[in-house]
Amino acid sequence: MNYNENAAEPEAPQARDLIAGLDKGLQVIESFDQERSRLTISEVAERTGLTRAAARRYLITLVHLGYARQVDKVFSLTPKVLRLGQSYLHSARLPRIVQPLLYRLAFSLGEAASAGVLEGDDLVCVAAVSGGKLVSGTLQPGTRVPAYCTANGRVMLASLPQPEVEAYVARVHIEALTEHTIVNRERLLLEIARTCSQGYSLVDQELELGLRTLSVPIKNFRGDTVAAMNVSLHATRIAGGEIVERFLPALLKVQVELAALL
Structure with missing residues (x-):
């Protein structure tokens, strides 16, 4: 992920130091997604660039280890794959520090709150609190959403x-x-520039109808942006023009607190 826990950027490894099998096995796991949760050997091979024989071996191995199941000629992942994500959430410093403050923020405002980081071209949620209101299924740890149409x-x-x-x-x-959803690329560039200048982003129903989200950066003590956090609510509860006035001060207060901890 783009978040770097105060560690120096490692040098690029030599090819001889890499385990190609691990790389390809993870590609097989990542070939399953929301649109295609059940795949055949041929489909996995096509999605990963592996030969059909290699895809078959990796899938059989995943089934043997309990990370996948097979029904006839179709494969799907099992809940055991969640252990991989939980290992990050339980061991990484950022979620552990952010979660308690998100909890306080969400329940003080009575709305949902979450934090996320960039992973490639997407935004991945690393911490979330519902605040007693479930406004979107995307506001859960591990959820991946497009970065271009989300406030975080x-x-x-x-x-x-x-x-x-x-x-x-x-x-x-x-x-x-x-x-x-903003689909014009020039306008999207302007929205990102606006976010940079004003220090926050308000996205109104671009990801989901009814979902409004206000987000600010999470910065470390050096002022580097390491993540983003938001407050999310249903559009029927508060008018778009009131969201910034009502919620931005609380977000900025937590932002200051987090900067002292990161």
């Missing part, structure tokens, strides 16, 4: 150098997930 995603994009932002906007597949 735009905050993270706004923290990147301008050439990286422009490269992202040029390459990412932009889909109109709702009638409100």
Whole structure:
């Protein structure tokens, strides 16, 4: 993930130091997604670039280890795969520090709150609290959503150098997930620039109809953006123009507290 827990960037490893089998096995796991949760050997081979024989061996191994199941000629992942994500959530410093403050934020406002980091071109949730209101299934640890149409995603994009932002906007597949989603690339660049200048992002029903989200960066003590956190609510509860006035001060207060801890 893009979040670096105060560690120096490691040098690129030599090819002889890498385990190709582990790399390919993880690719097989990642070939399953929300759209295709059940795959045949041929489909896995096509998605990963493996030969059919190699895909078969990896799938059989995953079944043997309990990470996948097979019904006839179709394979799917098992809940055991969640252990991989839980290992990060339980061991990484960022979720452990952020979660208690998110809990306090969510219940003080009576709305859901979450934190996320960039993973490739997507935003991955690393901590979340419902605040007693379930407004979206995307606000759960481990959930991956597009960065371009989410408040946390735009905050993270706004923290990147301008050439990286422009490269992202040029390459990412932009889909109109709702009638409100910004699909024009020039306008998206302007929204990311606006986020950078004002220090927060408000996204109104671009990811899901009815979902409004206000986000600010999470910074470490050096001022580097390491993640983003938001407050999310249903559009029927509060008018869009009131969200910033009502929720931004609370988000900024938590932002200051987190900067002293990271």
